[in-house]
Amino acid sequence: MRNASVIGLGMTKFGKNEASLKSLAISACKEALIDAGNPKVDAIYVGNFLGGQLAGQEIIGSILAKELGLGPIPATKTEGACASGGIAFRQAYHMVAAGIYDTVLVAGVEKMTHASTNLVTQAINSAMDNDSNEGISGLTFPGFFGVVANRYMYEYGAKEEHLAMVAVKNREYAMHNPKAQFQKETSIDEIMHARPITSPLGLFHCSPITDGAAAVVITAGNTGVKVLASGQASGPPLMQDIPDLLSIEAIQESARQAYEEAGLGPDDIDVVELHDCFAMTEILAIEDLGLFEKGTGWKAVEQGLTKHGGKVPVNTSGGLLSRGHPIGATGISQIVQIVSQLRRTAVNQVEGVRIGLAQNLGGTGAFSTVHIFEGSGV
Amino acid sequence: MRNASVIGLGMTKFGKNEASLKSLAISACKEALIDAGNPKVDAIYVGNFLGGQLAGQEIIGSILAKELGLGPIPATKTEGACASGGIAFRQAYHMVAAGIYDTVLVAGVEKMTHASTNLVTQAINSAMDNDSNEGISGLTFPGFFGVVANRYMYEYGAKEEHLAMVAVKNREYAMHNPKAQFQKETSIDEIMHARPITSPLGLFHCSPITDGAAAVVITAGNTGVKVLASGQASGPPLMQDIPDLLSIEAIQESARQAYEEAGLGPDDIDVVELHDCFAMTEILAIEDLGLFEKGTGWKAVEQGLTKHGGKVPVNTSGGLLSRGHPIGATGISQIVQIVSQLRRTAVNQVEGVRIGLAQNLGGTGAFSTVHIFEGSGV
Numbered sequence: 001m002r003n004a005s006v007i008g009l010g011m012t013k014f015g016k017n018e019a020s021l022k023s024l025a026i027s028a029c030k031e032a033l034i035d036a037g038n039p040k041v042d043a044i045y046v047g048n049f050l051g052g053q054l055a056g057q058e059i060i061g062s063i064l065a066k067e068l069g070l071g072p073i074p075a076t077k078t079e080g081a082c083a084s085g086g087i088a089f090r091q092a093y094h095m096v097a098a099g100i101y102d103t104v105l106v107a108g109v110e111k112m113t114h115a116s117t118n119l120v121t122q123a124i125n126s127a128m129d130n131d132s133n134e135g136i137s138g139l140t141f142p143g144f145f146g147v148v149a150n151r152y153m154y155e156y157g158a159k160e161e162h163l164a165m166v167a168v169k170n171r172e173y174a175m176h177n178p179k180a181q182f183q184k185e186t187s188i189d190e191i192m193h194a195r196p197i198t199s200p201l202g203l204f205h206c207s208p209i210t211d212g213a214a215a216v217v218i219t220a221g222n223t224g225v226k227v228l229a230s231g232q233a234s235g236p237p238l239m240q241d242i243p244d245l246l247s248i249e250a251i252q253e254s255a256r257q258a259y260e261e262a263g264l265g266p267d268d269i270d271v272v273e274l275h276d277c278f279a280m281t282e283i284l285a286i287e288d289l290g291l292f293e294k295g296t297g298w299k300a301v302e303q304g305l306t307k308h309g310g311k312v313p314v315n316t317s318g319g320l321l322s323r324g325h326p327i328g329a330t331g332i333s334q335i336v337q338i339v340s341q342l343r344r345t346a347v348n349q350v351e352g353v354r355i356g357l358a359q360n361l362g363g364t365g366a367f368s369t370v371h372i373f374e375g376s377g378v
Numbered sequence: 379m380r381n382a383s384v385i386g387l388g389m390t391k392f393g394k395n396e397a398s399l400k401s402l403a404i405s406a407c408k409e410a411l412i413d414a415g416n417p418k419v420d421a422i423y424v425g426n427f428l429g430g431q432l433a434g435q436e437i438i439g440s441i442l443a444k445e446l447g448l449g450p451i452p453a454t455k456t457e458g459a460c461a462s463g464g465i466a467f468r469q470a471y472h473m474v475a476a477g478i479y480d481t482v483l484v485a486g487v488e489k490m491t492h493a494s495t496n497l498v499t500q501a502i503n504s505a506m507d508n509d510s511n512e513g514i515s516g517l518t519f520p521g522f523f524g525v526v527a528n529r530y531m532y533e534y535g536a537k538e539e540h541l542a543m544v545a546v547k548n549r550e551y552a553m554h555n556p557k558a559q560f561q562k563e564t565s566i567d568e569i570m571h572a573r574p575i576t577s578p579l580g581l582f583h584c585s586p587i588t589d590g591a592a593a594v595v596i597t598a599g600n601t602g603v604k605v606l607a608s609g610q611a612s613g614p615p616l617m618q619d620i621p622d623l624l625s626i627e628a629i630q631e632s633a634r635q636a637y638e639e640a641g642l643g644p645d646d647i648d649v650v651e652l653h654d655c656f657a658m659t660e661i662l663a664i665e666d667l668g669l670f671e672k673g674t675g676w677k678a679v680e681q682g683l684t685k686h687g688g689k690v691p692v693n694t695s696g697g698l699l700s701r702g703h704p705i706g707a708t709g710i711s712q713i714v715q716i717v718s719q720l721r722r723t724a725v726n727q728v729e730g731v732r733i734g735l736a737q738n739l740g741g742t743g744a745f746s747t748v749h750i751f752e753g754s755g756v
Contacts, residue, residue, distance in 0.1 A: 017606075050430065059459050059506075059615055062745055065612040074610035075612045077458065080439060080454060091454070091469060098472065129441050131401070133398040233439040235440070235450055237437055243705070250450060253450045
């Protein structure tokens with residue numbers, strides 16, 4: 001396996017966007033290709049989850065190859081619910097590292113805001129095992145993570161304020177990110193009195209419905225931000241099969257793989273983007289990534305250890321909660337932010353960062369990917 | 379890159395099946411794992427196209443990992459319309475050849491017959507570029523290949539009888555395949571007087587709506603039927619962008635790659651499964667694969683060169699036309715048949731075969747994969 005690095009970044013503004021699925025993806029891809037110096041591209045991978053259900057559009061890989069003028073190159077869409085983008089990146093990275101392709105374009109895209117909330121909720125539930133009883137019983141994702149949050153507070157002594165602290169932190173980061181969906185200032189008080197979604201989760205604790213696309217270019221060698229490791233794991237797709245509701249096995253296992261491959265541990269990570277689909281999920285993820293002990297994540301949040309000046313700034317882009325969550329694009333947009341941090345050109349730049357980590361979750365723990373990157377350390 | 383070979387095969391009966399998407403996939407996977415001797419599996423890839431739209435079910439990769447008891451292994455769905463299966467196989471093969479995984483399970487699955495024909499037709503049209511004018515103008519896949527057939531007959535002198543000869547051949551093969559959707563005998567006369575779909579294509583010239591799943595196990599080394607080469611290409615997803623309606627660029631390019639990688643040419647191929655989504659497509663494909671000169675495929679069919687005793691038997695499983703076309707499963711079921719041929723255990727076994735080829739198409743030429751396999755030559 002040879003080295004591979006990220007040499008191009010592109011991303012649309014996230015939020016409500018009148019552009020089509022295809023147009024969003026083209027915008028992000030063009031920006032990434034220009035940023036990479038318009039290299040010859042050998043293949044394209046696209047992370048997308050709901051193109052068929054919400055936009056009546058599949059074959060997005062082939063469409064992009066044609067529209068971008070890349071010739072008859074192989075094009076592949078990958079799906080793993082909300083981890084579709086991270087999985088696309090992993091495939092592309094391995095194909096470059098293995099020498100099958102020299103340079104690959106990886107895009108993530110989703111178009112959601114044109115559909116009704118009911119339709120979106122129904123489509124997102126295709127990320128549960130609907131042949132068993134979850135979909136039939138009416139469980140939704142906010143429902144699942146609401147249960148988890150209640151149990152977490154009961155077990156470990158966290159309070160609703162700690163969920164709000166995650167949401168405030170990510171909003172404060174998003175306020176400085178012109179590509180984030182939400183830039184309006186908020187407060188603990190506003191968050192705690194916002195419209196309830198599933199107790200204890202309110203409106204600000206849940207990632208929004210978003211349109212958007214992100215893209216990166218990976219190439220062989222060390223000319224960009226180096227990919228140190230790629231981890232991917234699966235976990236139980238059914239709530240009743242999860243042995244411990246307060247740990248996400250797929251995050252732990254994908255992180256274990258990535259740390260091992262990189263020869264690094266959690267203490268070596270300088271900056272993180274992780275999958276805060278709900279405020280609760282961020283607290284679980286900082287624990288499952290090994291950044292903080294199980295059951296202490298809420299204390300780390302309280303002490304400011306997950307922001308600038310703390311142990312490891314988390315979701316400096318604003319995270320899914322405030323940057324937005326165009327599902328297929330999310331995993332790629334996380335990598336855009338981490339690579340920007342390691343290039344020292346990010347919004348909410350963290351000083352002196354050299355090693356960054358991006359973690360992307362799918363379903364209620366059905367998939368997780370972890371990628372670790374190394375900047376030049378300039 | 380190290381050698382990799384196919385050591386396990388599984389397939390449900392194709393046709394109308396009351397089982398769910400998940401159950402179909404599990405059946406095929408279990409059969410393939412048993413056939414492979416229940417090896418430790420490092421990852422799973424699944425080709426699926428319409429799970430979200432027709433069954434409200436995505437995350438099928440993770441569901442299979444859980445249901446099959448494979449542990450927290452990486453699981454990935456790939457999509458490239460009707461080439462979703464071929465693309466899944468290609469990813470899996472390269473990950474084994476590159477040494478990322480030692481043994482990978484590859485499944486393809488689709489559940490279609492429970493939905494109305496209108497809904498299925500609409501869902502299949504997500505394999506066109508609907509942001510441009512094709513979907514909007516109401517073009518369907520039978521419409522496209524009907525236009526192609528008319529033009530082919532005009533240019534090269536083929537007659538409707540030649541389309542019927544393809545359909546009869548594939549039905550005759552399917553009559554001996556207990557897993558095929560259609561086993562009832564037919565005749566040129568019945569085919570030519572069947573219900574018209576899009577002139578000149580009638581009912582027997584169009585692949586059916588089908589439920590089914592297929593699976594294979596790939597492992598490092600030479601213990602099974604060896605994978606010699608993998609080609610994948612894209613082509614214009616819009617009819618008006620296709621320079622020559624009578625050639626499918628993605629088939630030509632994917633074949634070119636595969637022949638080059640294998641160090642073989644079309645004359646070295648002993649048996650072929652190809653993507654006869656319509657009778658016309660089989661004639662184009664035998665030409666675009668280089669098995670016969672452009673414009674002469676219909677003569678080859680007339681002379682019996684694509685069946686037992688001819689130059690190269692094509693679609694000995696019955697093909698999409700009569701084996702059936704559960705979209706995501708098709709590419710894998712083609713490989714099941716080719717590997718069976720090279721194991722000398724196939725339905726409609728061809729004598730003395732050593733090299734086989736499987737070609738899987740997506741859209742109106744948006745994707746094609748070509749895989750070449752080598753048996754032990756016993």
